[in-house]
Amino acid sequence: MRQALPQGEPSDWPNRHLSRFVEAAGIRWHVQQTHAGEPLLLVHGTGASTHSWRDIIPILGAEYSVLAPDLPGHGFTDAVSPARSTIGGMSESLALLLETLEVTPRYCVGHSAGAVILCRMALDRRIQPAVIVSLNGAFMPLKGAAGVLFSPLAKLLSRSSFLPRLVSRRAANSANVARVLEGTGSKLDAVGLDLYTRLVRDPKHVAGALNMMGNWDLHAFERDLPRLATPLALLVAANDRTVPPDQARLVAQRLPHARIQILPGLGHLAHEEEPARVGEAIRTLCRMYGAPT
DSSP states (O other), rough: OOOOTTSSSTTTTTTGGEEEEEEETTEEEEEEEEOSEEEEEEOOTTTOGGGGGHHHHHHHEEEEEEEEETTTTTTTTOOGGGGGGGHHHHHHHHHHHHHHHHHSSSEEETTTHHHHHHHHHHTTTTTTSEEEEEOOOSSSSOOOOHHHHHHHHHHHHHHHHSSHHHHHHTTTTHHHHHHHHHTTTTOHHHHHHHHHHHHSSSSHHHHHHHHHSSSSOOHHHHHGGOOOOOOOOEETTTOOOOSHHHHHHHHHHTTTTTTTEEEEETTTTTHHHHHHHHHHHHHHHHHHHHHHO
């Protein structure tokens, strides 16, 4: 069942004219869609929303029927339980959204954790695209002491009802958000900073991001990844400080059909830094893998 946009969505939200709400998998989703050409699915990463594709959607929407959802708990999509915030749970929910919308994506593009969701869906045969384009895909667990500490800590924090409110209060100072974004290796403009600041002022959005971080088992996913038969194109930002660029090389070693393309001078949020360059790279890859053999 489709619903009109509520007054709660800001009137100046990027690409709001493409937005609508859809009931699927027991929750209400916020999605943005264009309608031209073959279907292309965009999946954002942890802590983001459709806003992160704000300048990519017009570029790809001129050639493809783009579908960009807010993941559960993010942006304007309803939250889900911790059990449904796992990689498998997110993948299943997104598959049910596609089924409801009757969208069978020919091309899939995922940023960071979004690339993991898409690969999980392909491994489980929930999607069968011509290619999955991974933009700084976060495919592997953190190594060393950080990996030992991060997952249990994130899981503990995700269970707190107080922490999301605390983070949201701290986000009232955009300088705190700016420091976090700079830590990704990306330099966003004032618009990008403002959008992330507005998002993290919402405790529901913060809780959704913590749920994802605290309930993902990347060790199991990493073991399954070599079974991926879908072509995988790895767009890797050279200055990414969130996902080490070397991770893509390890992925490519396990997947002979994977290909790597380096994006010099960009960080983890490359598609928000230089959307024209990243959008053209995505479009070129889709054309390449979508061409008749």
